[in-house]
Amino acid sequence: QVQLVESGGGLVQAGGSLRLSCVASGRTFSSYIMGWFRQAPGKEREFVAAITSRGGRTSYADSVKGRFTISRDNAKNTVYLQMNSLKPEDTAIYYCALDRGTGVDTTVEYYDYWGQGTQVTVSS
Numbered sequence: 001q002v003q004l005v006e007s008g009g010g011l012v013q014a015g016g017s018l019r020l021s022c023v024a025s026g027r028t029f030s031s032y033i034m035g036w037f038r039q040a041p042g043k044e045r046e047f048v049a050a051i052t053s054r055g056g057r058t059s060y061a062d063s064v065k066g067r068f069t070i071s072r073d074n075a076k077n078t079v080y081l082q083m084n085s086l087k088p089e090d091t092a093i094y095y096c097a098l099d100r101g102t103g104v105d106t107t108v109e110y111y112d113y114w115g116q117g118t119q120v121t122v123s124s
Contacts, residue, residue: 001025001026002024002026002028002029002098002112002113003025003026003100003113003116004022004023004024004025004077004096004097004113004115005022005023005116006020006021006022006094006095006096006115006116006117006118006123007020007022007023007118008020008021008022008118009094009119009120010119010120010123011121011122011123012086012120012121012124013122013123013124014086014087014088014122014123015085015086016031016033016086016113017082017083017084017085017086018083018086018120019080019082019083020036020080020081020083020094020096020118020120021078021079021080021119022034022036022078022079022080022096022115023072023076023077023078023079024078024079024098025077026077027112029074029077029098030053030054030074030077031053032053032098032099032100033050033051033053033098033099033101033103033105034050034051034053034070034072034079034096034097034098034099035047035048035049035050035051035096035097035098035105035106035111036048036049036050036070036079036081036094036095036096036097037092037094037095037096037097037111038090038092038093038094038120039093039095039117040091040092040093041090041100043088043092045050045095045107045108047061047106047107048060048061048064048068048081048094049061049064049068049069049070050070050099050104050105050106051070051071051072051079051104052104053074054074055071055072055074057104058070059104059106061106063067063089064083064090065088067083067084067086068081068082068083069081069082069084069086070082070083071099071110074098077112078099079096081094081096086120086122087122088122088123088124089122090120090122091120091121091122093117093118093119093120094117094118094119094120095114095115095116095117096114097111097113097114097115098111098112098114099111099112100112
């Protein structure tokens with residue numbers, strides 16, 4: 001069983017930055033793809049970014065390309081999401097997720113474990 005715990009959310013003004021962290025339990029973190037998703041009120045959960053097991057490949061939603069950066073530190077069992085130039089439309093609960101599959105997936109259904117989420121609110 002894997003547990004994921006996110007942190008780093010908060011309230012920030014438009015144009016500001018936040019860095020989210022997600023710590024995973026278990027010894028096999030470095031074997032798996034990690035992703036970040038978000039869910040705004042009244043909307044479906046959507047893909048934000050993903051990173052392969054050793055960090056060699058990343059993928060981003062078009063809405064965050066050039067503003068967000070996903071990275072990981074396998075020695076710390078941690079994945080990060082650096083969010084710059086934040087916009088009010090980035091307001092959502094952000095979730096990290098673990099994918100035991102072999103390809104970088106952008107859909108919710110392919111991810112096997114989820115954190116509890118951390119709230120990000122961007123004021124205008």
